[in-house]
Amino acid sequence: MPHDPLIFAPDGSVTRLRAIMAALRDPDSGCPWDIEQDFASIAPYTIEEAYEVADAIARQDWPALQGELGDLLLQVVYHAQIAEEAGHFTFSDIARSISDKMLARHPHVFGDESRDKSAAQQVADWEKLKAAERAERDQGGVLDDVALGLPALMRAVKLQKRAARVGFDWPQTTQVIDKIHEEAQELVEAKDTLSHAEVTEEMGDLLFVMANLARHLGVDPxxxxxxxxxxxxxxxxxxxxxxxxxxxxxxxxxxxxxxxxxxxxxxxxxxxxxx
The missing domain is CATH 1.20.890 (cAMP-dependent Protein Kinase, Chain A)
Known part of the structure; x- marks a missing residue:
């Protein structure tokens, strides 16, 4: 079956990539593996590609970063194609949504607000805007939109930051350290009498407090x-x-x-x- 000439155009950019993905997902002439995929089956690859981008940056391997960013872009195009087939939204909808969000969250650049404020104030303003967006989506809970799919340590810090904004936090780092000693002692003392599930829970509590200590110290765990x-x-x-x-x-x-x-x-x- 003949393909869209755009697929073979070296300068086709993102439009070319979208045409390639549409061809791969074509139910009559596409790739059987690609046709079978859905959001859930592709999600692990999306996460993996994001980590590979971070790895290339950490290694300062810029040729590799180019390739890894391409792999990550493919994931966006893949999800967009699946969504368009199901009638949920299109790639253009994705681009418009993030563009609108960037305009709304940067009134000091694209609006009338002054740029004369500190980075800390800009972060605070950003969080206020995000809170307003959550309220519009009927996500009134402080922790409502902290993504479940985040790595556990990263999600722990995000949960703690959210709770801290409303005053649910230890004011002193020494209190966090005291809690670490308490959790570690409880785990050591009870490890021989607890079930595996209970030991796992206690270990989770200890790791959660360790993440809290990292946050108090300004360290990314x-x-x-x-x-x-x-x-x-x-x-x-x-x-x-x-x-x-x-x-x-x-x-x-x-x-x-x-x-x-x-x-x-x-x-x-x-x-x-x-x-």
Missing amino acids: EEALRAANAKFTRRFRTIEAALATDGRTPADSNLEEMDALWNAAKTREKAHAAR
Whole structure:
């Protein structure tokens, strides 16, 4: 079956991509896998692509970022195509909606408000506008539109920030630390008498308070944990490399030796950072 010539036009931009997606979803001549997909089945890929964008930025790999942003754009086009087929909305509706939102949320740029205010004041104004939008959507609850699909640590911080706006927050960081000690002690003391589900719940409580501490310290817990993961990976690989010089692997070593190699790697990193 002949295809729209736009599909093969190198300079077709987003219009070309939309034509390609429409062809992939064509029930008679499209790709069987693409035809079977729906919002729910595509959503995990959307989340994955967003993380790959963040990874390319963290690595400062700009050619990779170009490709990853393309993959993420494909996800938007994919959802828009499914929505259009179902009669929910179109790609143009999406573009118009976000454009209108940006105009409404930046009256100091596109309206009559003064630009002479701090970044903190702009954030406060942004939150007021978002609250008004929630009220118009009959989302009166403080936590109503904190997305369920967010990573758990990120969602914990967002929930806590929302609650803090109405005064539900510890005023002092020391109180958060006291709560961490309390939750950790409860978990350790009860771990042998609780069911797995109860231990999981207690662990969740502890992680939630840890996220709260990060918020009080002005730290992004997702970013902090990603950095810790990278550091662990880097140092463990030095253990593997050191053992490999003797033709061994970590399985051929023991905790004492590997711990010494870990500490050596830690010392080298700190010395390098101090230069």
